[in-house]
Amino acid sequence: MRPKDEWVVVKDIFEPIVDLELWERVQEVNGKRRRMCKAKREPIIFSGIAYCPDCGRRISFFPEKTSESNPKKTYFGSCQNYKANGPDGCMPHRIKKQDLYDIVLKDIREWAAMALADGQAVLGRVMEQQRLNSTVDYGLAEGKKRTIGKRLEEISHKQAV
Ligand SMILES: [Zn+2]
Numbered sequence: 001m002r003p004k005d006e007w008v009v010v011k012d013i014f015e016p017i018v019d020l021e022l023w024e025r026v027q028e029v030n031g032k033r034r035r036m037c038k039a040k041r042e043p044i045i046f047s048g049i050a051y052c053p054d055c056g057r058r059i060s061f062f063p064e065k066t067s068e069s070n071p072k073k074t075y076f077g078s079c080q081n082y083k084a085n086g087p088d089g090c091m092p093h094r095i096k097k098q099d100l101y102d103i104v105l106k107d108i109r110e111w112a113a114m115a116l117a118d119g120q121a122v123l124g125r126v127m128e129q130q131r132l133n134s135t136v137d138y139g140l141a142e143g144k145k146r147t148i149g150k151r152l153e154e155i156s157h158k159q160a161v
Helices: 020-040 080-088 097-117 119-160
Strands: 059-065 073-079
Touching (some): 059 080, 073 080, 073 097, 080 119, 097 119
Antiparallel strands (some): 059 073
16 A cells, blocks of 8 residues: 555545545544554563463553652553453462563573574473363363353343342
């Protein structure tokens, strides 16, 4: 697609669904909102790739003030399901972004050191990890089953009342 400034916009050929003034206003608000979000929140390295071990929903990260005296906010991640539904949904699984970062970095360093020392051993560990992951996936399915079961119970309860 051509860049926006090369577009030829032909106005007023069709009857507009939204009038031009409203359309421009919406674009203006959309643009502002996007910029505001970008400015307000720092990008989180784990966004979209960290998942709850119990229910499989995403872990979302939010800035929180850790103390009254320190104005700098720290990012904490927690289960989206818990955020939305409270204890009925899941457990908080709250973790400081920096702690998660340290854990992942430590893991990467261990794997790198191991690969340098003994490639064959790394291959063995990778295969073992894959086996464990399939167990984790099973755990995820179980977690989801529990959540759905709870929800069904709630619904049948409401219908009974
Ligand atoms: Zn969860």
